[in-house]
Amino acid sequence: MINLVRKAQKGNDKAFLTLFQKYEQDIYRMAFIYVKNQNDALDVVQETAYRSFKTIKNLKKPRYFKTWLIRIAVNCSLDLLRKQRKAVQLKPELEENLSGDINEDADLEVTVRDLMEILNEEEKSVVILRFYEELTFKEVSETLDIPLGTAKTILYRALDKLRNNWKGDGFYE
Amino acid sequence: MSNKIKQEISKIELPKELNERSKMGVSQAKKEIKNNKKTFIGIAAALLVSIVTFTLFNNHLNNTANNSNIPVDTGDGGVHIPAIQLPEDNMSADMIGLIVYNENIYTQTRTEIDAQAAKDIIGEKLGTTKAIIDEWSEQEAYNKEFASTIGKADVYTVKGYDKDFRIMTYTEQDGKIFVDLYENLNGITINIGQDIFGKLNIYGNISSAQYRTFSDWNNSIDDYQPITDMETLNVFVEELNQTKPLPRIQNSDPISNSRNDEQFRELSINLNDGTTVKLTLLKDGYIYYGFMGAYFKMNEDIFSKLWSILK
Structure with missing residues (x-):
């Protein structure tokens, strides 16, 4: 893979496309969670391909290609949402102090619709990166440029929301 | 890791034009890169001519221009933080x-x-x-x-x-x-702590204050301890105006070796107007505020009095 990245950095579009296509399905599905429809998700994929090939020469460490690409895809999704509506908040709410027995249990009952409708953008980012992309907390925090503790707080808040929704208390509905 | 969230997201159906759209993005970028190269060669040629001309006419120019983002010591005790x-x-x-x-x-x-x-x-x-x-x-x-x-x-x-x-x-x-x-914490020159802390209107306006440890800060745990000795806090806050600014330079920035509970505290000061100023304090007398290219050193005696109540 590192060889392909190096070739792509020299402008080889075939090498880049080979790399990109390994991740295009992931990118499409991630984008779909943010933008909630096929057309916009396809736009995000195209824009991600465009931005990433244009800037791959700046990627200093080829081994970080995947997280680098994911970061671009997240930004493309948020940019598209920003264009469509007023604003995407960087800090949607003050961090609450989460206590109690919240665990990182991903085996809760959840549907794609829940993820799309219940979570805000930053919660979607952390949930997707942690569970779908299976990044470590450290990688999640580096990809999204947020402190490690904040990434954990956001994830626990998101899981809590999903869990409460499944319990049917209707608070987030 | 096998989890339901991943399983659910994987169920999102893929449209058949997905592959095509990736290709479109790449080829769009490729075209622009090619065009930019052509323009770049044109600009580079023009620049070369200008540089040669400039050099010929400025043989004695002292080439110390600093275009970087790095904060610099002004030589008279101040720090200049370049514009972003x-x-x-x-x-x-x-x-x-x-x-x-x-x-x-x-x-x-x-x-x-x-x-x-x-x-x-x-x-x-x-x-x-x-x-x-x-x-x-x-x-x-x-x-x-x-x-x-x-x-x-x-x-x-x-x-x-x-x-x-x-x-x-x-x-x-x-x-x-x-x-x-x-x-606005860039594109400025700071000569003394007052240039920043004075603008925050802290002194004389404190309603309460609290602190937390590095671990709690790093894990976003709101386990704040209240500060009751307001006299010591007020002396500290007044002294903030007299602190000496230092440029944050990667190899000598003390915070890089102080991210631990022994040496790091976050001090939150609530003001009467409802704002809360958050400062990072390091045991050796250093103070940090915001995303800025400078930190501050305080008189040791005054700093250590406050530090002793942040245990």
């Missing part, structure tokens, strides 16, 4: 929240305010931000009035604070109020 410039490697740019106003770049700050208090100190509306800066922006995007990395938000002055130093965004969305303060 995009690094050459755009991808490593930290995308902190920022707003361009009146030719200055205001960044998201370590002073917070809640929505209710914000209603009391919101000033006149200055304008509305435009979401035009991202990791791929050219430097010129930073020169546009109200350009920002924060999406669209209304920008206001803050009563009691100089608008050349601090502005705020105030947005209502889905019935919720979002407020953030932004400060």
Whole structure:
């Protein structure tokens, strides 16, 4: 893979496309969670391909290609949402102090619709990166440029929301 | 890891044109890269001519021009923090929240305010931000009035604070109020602590204060301990104005070796106007505020008195 990245950095579009296509399905599905429809998700994929090939020469460490690409895809999704509506908040709410027995249990009952409708953008980012992309907390925090503790707080808040929704208390509905 | 979230997301159906759209994105970029190369060769040739001409006429020019982002010691005890410039490697740019106003770049700050208090100190509306800066922006995007990395938000002055130093965004969305303060902490020269801490209006306006350890800060745990010795705190806050600024340089920045419970405290000071100023204190007498290229050193005796109550 590192060889392909190096070739792509020299402008080889075939090498880049080979790399990109390994991740295009992931990118499409991630984008779909943010933008909630096929057309916009396809736009995000195209824009991600465009931005990433244009800037791959700046990627200093080829081994970080995947997280680098994911970061671009997240930004493309948020940019598209920003264009469509007023604003995407960087800090949607003050961090609450989460206590109690919240665990990182991903085996809760959840549907794609829940993820799309219940979570805000930053919660979607952390949930997707942690569970779908299976990044470590450290990688999640580096990809999204947020402190490690904040990434954990956001994830626990998101899981809590999903869990409460499944319990049917209707608070987030 | 096998988990239901992953299983669910994997169920999202893939449209057949997916592959085609990836190719379209790449070929669009390829075309532009080619065009840029042509333009670049043209510009490079023109530049070469100018450089040769410039050199011929400026044989004695002392080439000490500093175009970098690095804060510098001014030589007389001050620190100059250059205006934010995009690094050459755009991808490593930290995308902190920022707003361009009146030719200055205001960044998201370590002073917070809640929505209710914000209603009391919101000033006149200055304008509305435009979401035009991202990791791929050219430097010129930073020169546009109200350009920002924060999406669209209304920008206001803050009563009691100089608008050349601090502005705020105030947005209502889905019935919720979002407020953030932004400060101009770059493109400035700091000669003494007062140049920054004086503008925060801390001294004489404290309602309460609390602190937490590095672990709690790093894990976003709100386990704050209240400060009851207000006399020691007031002496410390007054002394902030007399602290000596130092440039943050990667190899000598003390915070890089102090991210532990022994040496690091976060001090939150609540002011009468509802703002909360958050400072990072290091055991050896160093103080940090906001995303800025300088930190401050305080008189040891005064600092250690406060440190002794932050246990």
